[in-house]
Amino acid sequence: MTEPFEDIPVRHNMQTVAFYNIENLFDLRDSRFTNDGDFLPESVKRWTPKRYKNKLRKIGFAVSNIGKEETGKHPAIVGLAEVENAKVLKDLISSKHLEDCNYDYVHFDSLDERGIDVAMLYDTTVFKPLHTETFSVSLTDEDNTPDYTRDILLVGGALDGEYIYFIVNHWSSRREGQKETEFKRIAASEKVSEIISSLTQDDEHVKIMILGDFNDDPYNESIKLLIDNHALFNPMETLRSFTRGTVKHRRQWFLFDQILISTNFFKNSKDEFEFFKANIFDADFLKQFKGLFKGAPFRTYVGKKYKGGYSDHFPVYTILKK
Numbered sequence: 001m002t003e004p005f006e007d008i009p010v011r012h013n014m015q016t017v018a019f020y021n022i023e024n025l026f027d028l029r030d031s032r033f034t035n036d037g038d039f040l041p042e043s044v045k046r047w048t049p050k051r052y053k054n055k056l057r058k059i060g061f062a063v064s065n066i067g068k069e070e071t072g073k074h075p076a077i078v079g080l081a082e083v084e085n086a087k088v089l090k091d092l093i094s095s096k097h098l099e100d101c102n103y104d105y106v107h108f109d110s111l112d113e114r115g116i117d118v119a120m121l122y123d124t125t126v127f128k129p130l131h132t133e134t135f136s137v138s139l140t141d142e143d144n145t146p147d148y149t150r151d152i153l154l155v156g157g158a159l160d161g162e163y164i165y166f167i168v169n170h171w172s173s174r175r176e177g178q179k180e181t182e183f184k185r186i187a188a189s190e191k192v193s194e195i196i197s198s199l200t201q202d203d204e205h206v207k208i209m210i211l212g213d214f215n216d217d218p219y220n221e222s223i224k225l226l227i228d229n230h231a232l233f234n235p236m237e238t239l240r241s242f243t244r245g246t247v248k249h250r251r252q253w254f255l256f257d258q259i260l261i262s263t264n265f266f267k268n269s270k271d272e273f274e275f276f277k278a279n280i281f282d283a284d285f286l287k288q289f290k291g292l293f294k295g296a297p298f299r300t301y302v303g304k305k306y307k308g309g310y311s312d313h314f315p316v317y318t319i320l321k322k
Helices: 049-065 086-093 178-202 221-230
Strands: 014-025 077-083 103-107 117-123 127-135 152-159 162-170 208-213 247-249 252-254 257-262 274-280 316-321
Touching (some): 014 049, 014 162, 014 257, 049 086, 077 086, 077 162, 077 208, 086 103, 086 117, 117 127, 117 152, 117 162, 127 178, 178 208, 178 221, 221 257, 257 316
Parallel strands (some): 014 077, 162 208
Antiparallel strands (some): 014 316, 077 117, 127 152, 152 162, 208 257, 247 252, 274 316
């Protein structure tokens, strides 16, 4: 793999904040606490050490290049979805393309039934975490038993000396149908709303970024509620088109991966970060390069069939500028 964005001058007055659903980053051990049976060397998917290392190398390569075209460097902050545990994060940040990026991570195990969590990578030379917390989304199945899903991660800290809160999400999927599962994403949206309200109650000028795979598009109710209730800005609204998105299903593009920001990122101040731009990171190396699904994300697996790609999602990112 060659660096796609070499020779870009480093822009010290800019930082990239990214989000990436990295499609089932599981280790090779059988966990008693999670449903990880598909991702073992002897499973049908044959999740071998070689495949695991290849996945780490590829995800590391992708992460290291997000926002590089604009800033000349790797992202300061990366929200992640679909990580099994702390071990895979340690392996990821020490992998070939990230070992020199000074990354550390924030992660808590959740009760998610598939054993996948959200997490946040941060460059220790530019970000100092000062507050970390998780919030559960209370859901029940039709028979009134608890339906455990991913927790929401809140991280507050100083990015180049400026305090910003990051809320990392991975909302419930549409597997049983969009309408049938909508109430789950509305519940997650309401929980994020509570978090924002508590943060702004303490400080009405607080800067907040909400990152995630929301399993909803910018125009869906769950996202619109957040935007309307808290006067947020969603730079992703204008990015989705018939030919572009972050995930492709049945030949249709969706923009489930988004970054929403508080509007005080538009205040003009030479000492504080302002919103500069947002985009989908859909570089050619992340895409299927031929066949029926040409242009779609180059996945690790399609069903049980190993493809050896990156992820079934493209990352998204926002550039902040001082």
